[in-house]
Amino acid sequence: MLNKKVYLDNNLFSDKAKQAALRDGYGEGLFEAGKKDPNVVALCADLKDSTRSNFFAKAFPNRFFEIGIAEQNMVAVAAGLAVSGKIPFVASYATFSPGRAWEQIRTTVAYNDANVKIAGHHAGISVGPDGATHQAIEDIATMRAIPNMTVIAPCDANEAKKATLAAAKFVGPMYLRFARENTPIMTTARTPFKPGKAEIFYSSSRPQVAIIACGPLVHKALVAAKELEKEKIKTIVVNSHTIKPLDSKTILEVVEKTGAVVSVEEHQVIGGLGSAVAELLAKEKPTPMEFVGMQDVFGESGEPEELLDKYKMSVEDIKEAVRKVKKRK
């Protein structure tokens, strides 16, 4: 059942569940962060409206910089602003930033220890009809591999807003991952959010499998957990929004209870959340594990739900992974 301590939305399983886009959470969070702190500045690479940087741009025109279609320049300009005391947020589609600007992020942001926040939008395959060129499914891996970088993938629009506000207060380079489409709202204003602290969203007594998820797929993980009760399969669902640094304490605790793990992410199974969990478990507590995510292939055009079905990130796929890993215990 849902963990009452994290105050999730009671309607989240119903057809009436509210929907909103993570990028809207970014837009609201950025605007509020800008109101609170005059050092917050925002940069964009010709995607002001799409990345929802427009609210900030309208409210604080002197602190918003339109860089044009030049992501490498945008990131390095932000690094210069950051070493001079500003708190820059750079926004583009994740395939372009961090995608195209990776080396500038590595050198001028992370190694330079510049307090830059990189907002990667339209992440995941659910971008849909734009096709594989615009579906960022390697961004967690490429950001996670850089020392001094924090990586966060919020699960819904509310959490996206909280993550953006937290990023403005956090000192150090950070990557934030947002999706384009409307997705179910799970969290409420009272749901705790702290970078680096995973939250248990669902737990049954005597759980047999831990489902560790991030991003909007956390909702599908919750639906899978609920439906598996009918088969008398008991699970725990963890929202591991911070992929780096991973909340190893919470993860080891749930693995201790279950002895089997399924990771769920809208990202390649190479290098993402599942890999981060596997790295931890290989060292601390070797455990059977299944990985739900992109299986080392590119996506294609299609509707978001069609794509999630075709590339095996549906509720059924999560359930099947749980059944499979349970047998491997």
Add this chain to the structure above:
Amino acid sequence: MHLSQSKIKELELRANDMREELMEVLVEAGSGHSAGPLGMADIFSAFYFHILSHDPKNPEWEDRDRLVLSNGHICPIQYVSLANAGYFDKEELFTLRKIDSRLQGHPHRGSLPGIETTSGPLGSGLSQAIGIAVAAKLNQKRYRVYCLASDGEHNEGNWWEAVMLAAKMRINNLTVVVDRNNIQIDGYTEDVMPLESLRDKYEAFNWQVLEIDGHKIEAIVDAVNEAKATLEAPTVVIAHTIPGKGVSFMEGQYGWHGKPPKPEEAEEALKELRSLEGKIRGEHA
């Protein structure tokens, strides 16, 4: 900024002393770049001992001018300049490129006082300098930002992205000095990737362009003053230099771009540089 004849002489002699120290340091390091740092010695002397408003005892001073070295590989001459200016002891220069040293092979902000940004991968220094210049305006600070760059790094797309942005934003508290020494690792710039006409390119991008002899202290200082007086556009100073300047067997040779002298070669170089010092003294006698 008045420049007396005695000050010019002092800066020239300083440049030459720094060339000698550079040779000694590079031999000890056993790797690193020779030609670029030698060619830029006069410009570094002019900046660190005349142009920059800075305080080596208080490197984080908020109102200091910022010098961003975009072509990080010529950092040995920046390290020698910083040590001469008093940011750290000269002895530490001999730890260049060694384990546990603050003098990394390419400059790292946070490792060594006086380093404003991390650089090495080419073409990103101007972007960072723009960010620092924009922050000055936002913070109502009057410091100036100088970006020193190589000609070779104009091959990078990131560089031209930044050139467009600086013009769009009319960033007038920023001056770029390009070391136009015509060499890069694989050969002469015009063979590897032609840049000419560099002046026309910058002018087409709405920059003010000044061209100088990068070994003439007075020309360097005059150009920087002219840039300061220009409010409507960013300024680029194309400084024509001779790579390896002061060491005849290195001058103009792209083979010396990315390697240090062997001990016997350094001996030869030092002999020449010491006689050059005499020549500079002679010219001013």
